[in-house]
Amino acid sequence: MTLKGRHWVALWLTFLLLTLVWVQARQTAALVSADQLNNLRAARAALEASKAEQTARIRAAKSRSVLVPRAESLGLRAAVDSEIVFLELLGG
Amino acid sequence: MAAMKVRLGAVKVALALAVLVVWSRAAQLQIVEGSRHQAEALARRTERITLPAPRGGIYDRNGIPLALTQETFHLGIAPNEINDARRSAEEVSRNVREIATSLDLPLADVDRAVRGSGYAYFHGPFTSAQIRRVREIPGVHAEPVYSRLHPDADLARPLLGWPSSPGRPASGIERVLDSLLAGVSGSAVVLRDMRGRRYESPARLDAFPSRGSDVFLTIDAELQDIVESALLDALVELEASSGDVVVMDPATGEVLALASMRADGTSQMTALTDPYEPGSTAKLFVAAALLERDLASEVDSVWGELGEFDYAGRTIRDVHEMGWGTLSTVIELSSNIGIVKFAQRLPPEIQFGVLRDFGFGSPSGIEYPSESRGILRRPREWSGFSQASLAMGYEFAATPVQLAAAYSVIASGGLLLRPTLVSAVRGPDGDMLYEHRPEPVRRVLSEANAAKLRQMLIGVVYGQGTASLAALTSYELAGKTGTSRRAGASGYIAGAYTASFASMFPASDPQLVTVVKLVDPRGTYGSVTAAPVTRSVIEQALAAQTGAIDRIRLSRQRDVDESPDLIDRRARVYRFAWPRVERLDMTDSVTVVPQVAGMYVREAAKTLHQSGLRAVIDGLGLAAGTSPPAGDSVSVNSLIRIAAVSVLDR
Numbered sequence: 001m002t003l004k005g006r007h008w009v010a011l012w013l014t015f016l017l018l019t020l021v022w023v024q025a026r027q028t029a030a031l032v033s034a035d036q037l038n039n040l041r042a043a044r045a046a047l048e049a050s051k052a053e054q055t056a057r058i059r060a061a062k063s064r065s066v067l068v069p070r071a072e073s074l075g076l077r078a079a080v081d082s083e084i085v086f087l088e089l090l091g092g
Numbered sequence: 093m094a095a096m097k098v099r100l101g102a103v104k105v106a107l108a109l110a111v112l113v114v115w116s117r118a119a120q121l122q123i124v125e126g127s128r129h130q131a132e133a134l135a136r137r138t139e140r141i142t143l144p145a146p147r148g149g150i151y152d153r154n155g156i157p158l159a160l161t162q163e164t165f166h167l168g169i170a171p172n173e174i175n176d177a178r179r180s181a182e183e184v185s186r187n188v189r190e191i192a193t194s195l196d197l198p199l200a201d202v203d204r205a206v207r208g209s210g211y212a213y214f215h216g217p218f219t220s221a222q223i224r225r226v227r228e229i230p231g232v233h234a235e236p237v238y239s240r241l242h243p244d245a246d247l248a249r250p251l252l253g254w255p256s257s258p259g260r261p262a263s264g265i266e267r268v269l270d271s272l273l274a275g276v277s278g279s280a281v282v283l284r285d286m287r288g289r290r291y292e293s294p295a296r297l298d299a300f301p302s303r304g305s306d307v308f309l310t311i312d313a314e315l316q317d318i319v320e321s322a323l324l325d326a327l328v329e330l331e332a333s334s335g336d337v338v339v340m341d342p343a344t345g346e347v348l349a350l351a352s353m354r355a356d357g358t359s360q361m362t363a364l365t366d367p368y369e370p371g372s373t374a375k376l377f378v379a380a381a382l383l384e385r386d387l388a389s390e391v392d393s394v395w396g397e398l399g400e401f402d403y404a405g406r407t408i409r410d411v412h413e414m415g416w417g418t419l420s421t422v423i424e425l426s427s428n429i430g431i432v433k434f435a436q437r438l439p440p441e442i443q444f445g446v447l448r449d450f451g452f453g454s455p456s457g458i459e460y461p462s463e464s465r466g467i468l469r470r471p472r473e474w475s476g477f478s479q480a481s482l483a484m485g486y487e488f489a490a491t492p493v494q495l496a497a498a499y500s501v502i503a504s505g506g507l508l509l510r511p512t513l514v515s516a517v518r519g520p521d522g523d524m525l526y527e528h529r530p531e532p533v534r535r536v537l538s539e540a541n542a543a544k545l546r547q548m549l550i551g552v553v554y555g556q557g558t559a560s561l562a563a564l565t566s567y568e569l570a571g572k573t574g575t576s577r578r579a580g581a582s583g584y585i586a587g588a589y590t591a592s593f594a595s596m597f598p599a600s601d602p603q604l605v606t607v608v609k610l611v612d613p614r615g616t617y618g619s620v621t622a623a624p625v626t627r628s629v630i631e632q633a634l635a636a637q638t639g640a641i642d643r644i645r646l647s648r649q650r651d652v653d654e655s656p657d658l659i660d661r662r663a664r665v666y667r668f669a670w671p672r673v674e675r676l677d678m679t680d681s682v683t684v685v686p687q688v689a690g691m692y693v694r695e696a697a698k699t700l701h702q703s704g705l706r707a708v709i710d711g712l713g714l715a716a717g718t719s720p721p722a723g724d725s726v727s728v729n730s731l732i733r734i735a736a737v738s739v740l741d742r
Binding site: 042045046048049050052053055056058059060063064065068078079080081082084086 | 156157160162163164219220221222224227241242243244245246247317318320321564565566567627628630631632634635643646647
C-alpha cells in the first residue's frame with residue numbers, strides 16, 4: 001500500500017502533536033520538580049535556621065555568664081588548682 | 093500606445109524599486125542588524141541577576157561554630173492582594189494576626205500596612221522558621237537574603253568583626269579573610285513581563301553560586317569564654333578602665349584566646365592595635381641579651397643602692413629595696429636600679445638588636461587588619477637616658493600579642509614563631525586548602541639560656557619575687573609582673589598606670605603563655621591585679637573541658653618535677669591510679685589522637701583504628717572534629733567520639 005499525500009499530512013500532524021505533548025509533559029514535570037525543589041530548599045533553610053537557633057541556645061546555656069551565677073546561687077564555686085585531680089592512667 | 097508602454101515600464105521599475113527597498117530594509121534588519129535587535133528584544137524580556145554565594149563559616153579550633161551564614165528574609169506585603177475581594181474580613185484579620193505573631197511584630201503596624209495603599213516592607217531579617225507559615229498567605233512576599241549569625245553573640249566579637257555591608261565597612265577576621273570567606277556569586281536569567289515582574293526559570297541558571305571556604309581559627313571557644321569571663325570580672329572588681337588577655341601556645345604560635353574589653357562595654361581589639369609601654373615585663377629581655385652575649389651570668393651581682401640611684405640626671409627608685417643582688421634576684425624583685433646597672437654592660441646596638449629579635453617594633457604578621465607594629469626607636473634616636481628607660485620597659489611600646497610572642501620565645505626554647513589566628517581553611521567541598529604549621533621567624537636564644545630565663549621567672553612567682561599571688565600549688569607557673577606609667581597626649585598622666593603580667597604554664601614544659609594587661613586598675617601594681625587574673629584563668633582552664641591543655645603531658649611533667657622541695661611548696665598533690673585494678677593491657681601505651689576533621693566518617697574511623705583507637709560516630713557525612721581533640725595524648729584503645737556533619741551542611 002502506498003501512502004497518499006493526505007496520509008503523509010496526517011502522519012506529520014500526528015508526529016507534530018506527539019512531539020508537542022512530549023515537550024509539554026517535560027515542561028510540566030520540570031515545573032513540578034522546580035516546585036518540589038523550592039519546597040525542599042525552604043524546608044532545609046527552616047531546619048538550618050532551627051539548628052542555628054538551637055546551637056545558639058546551647059552555646060548561651062553553656063557560657064560562663066550563665067553557668068557561673070547559677071552555680072554560685074547553688075553554693076558552688078570554681079575549683080582552685082589544688083582541688084583539681086587528674087586520674088592517672090596506669091602504664092601511661 | 094508607446095506612451096502607455098513607457099508608463100507601464102515606469103510603474104514596473106517603481107514597483108521593482110519599492111520591492112528592492114523593502115528587501116534591502118528587511119535584509120538590513122534581519123541580517124546586518126539582526127543580532128543587535130535580537131539582543132535588545134531578549135534584554136526587554138529577560139534580566140540577568142546575580143545569585144549571592146553563602147559566606148563560609150568561622151569555627152574555633154575544635155569545630156565549634158563562631159559565625160555562620162543563614163538564609164533570612166525581608167518581607168513585603170501587598171495590601172491589594174491581601175485584601176482581595178474574594179476573602180472575607182475575618183480571613184484578612186486572621187492573616188494579619190498570623191503575620192504579627194509569627195514575625196513578632198506589633199499588631200498595629202501590620203494592620204496599618206494591610207490597610208494602607210502602598211507596598212509595605214518589613215526589613216527583619218526574619219528566619220525561615222519565622223516566615224514558614226506566613227509566606228503561604230496571599231500578598232505576602234519573602235525576599236531572601238543571607239545574614240551572618242553568631243551562635244554565641246558575645247564570644248570573640250571584636251576579633252571576628254563583621255563582613256562589609258552598606259554603611260558599615262568590614263572588620264576583624266571577616267575583613268582580613270574576606271576573599272576566602274566570600275565565595276563566588278552565581279548568575280541566572282529571569283523572564284520579565286511587561287510590568288517588569290520577574291519569573292524564575294530553573295532552566296536558565298547560568299552559574300551556580302559557589303559557597304565560601306570555612307575558616308577554623310586557632311581560638312579555643314571554651315578557653316575564650318574563660319578568658320572573657322575572667323577579664324570582665326577583673327574590670328568590674330578592680331575598676332579598671334580596660335584590659336586585654338592573650339593566651340598563646342608557645343610551641344606553635346597559635347593564639348588560643350584573645351580578649352579586649354573596656355569598662356564602658358565597648359570593645360575593640362586593643363590587644364592587637366594598641367601598643368603600650370610594657371614596664372617591668374621587659375626587664376627579662378635585658379637578662380636575655382646579657383646571657384646570650386655572655387656579658388653576664390645569672391649569678392653576677394650589682395649593688396642595688398638600697399632603693400635609690402641617681403643616673404643621667406634622674407633618680408631611679410625601687411619598690412623593693414635591694415643591696416647586692418644577682419641577675420636572678422634583680423628579675424625576681426623587679427629592681428629598676430639593678431636592671432639599669434646590668435643594662436650598662438650592653439652596647440646600644442645589642443640592646444636594640446635583641447629587642448628587635450624578640451619581635452618588637454615590627455608587625456608580628458598575625459592575621460588581623462591594622463595590627464600595630466609597636467614602637468622601637470633606633471639607637472641613633474636615643475637620648476642619654478634611653479638605655480635605662482628601655483631596660484625598665486619604657487621608651488618602647490608593644491602590643492600584648494607581641495609581648496606574648498616574645499615570652500613564647502623563652503617558653504619554647506629560644507625560637508620566635510609567627511603568631512597566628514588561623515588554624516585551617518577548608519574549601520566548600522571540604523578540601524583542606526590551608527593548615528597551619530609553626531612558622532619559625534628566627535632563633536633568638538639558645539635552649540640553655542631560655543631555660544635559665546624560665547628559672548628566673550619561676551623565682552618571680554615562687555621565690556622572693558613579686559608575683560606570689562599568681563602561684564599555683566599543684567603546678568609551677570613562671571612569669572613576670574609589670575607596672576608602667578601611662579602616657580597621654582602631653583606626657584605621663586598622674587596616677588594612670590598599666591598593670592600587666594606575662595606568664596607561662598607549666599614552667600618546665602610550657603603549654604600556655606598568658607599576657608594579662610589592665611589599664612588603671614584599683615591596686616595599681618601588676619602583682620596584685622594582673623597576676624591573680626592569670627591564676628584564675630589557668631585554674632578555670634584546668635577545671636574545664638578545654639583541649640587547650642594536654643593533661644597527659646601535664647601529669648607526666650608533674651612526675652618529673654616531683655622533687656621533695658617542690659612538694660613542700662605545694663599545699664597538697666592528689667594522685668590516684670585509675671582504674672583501681674591491676675594494670676590492663678589496653679592502657680599499656682599512649683598515642684596521639686590523629687587529625688580526622690574533614691574526612692568522611694568511614695575514613696576517619698579507619699584512621700583512628702590504625703592509630704590503635706576505637707571510634708564512635710556521632711552523625712553522618714564529614715568528620716568535623718573529635719573528642720578528645722586531635723593532638724591530645726590518650727591511651728591506646730581509648731574510645732574517640734567523631735562529631736560528623738552532613739556534607740550538605742558544609
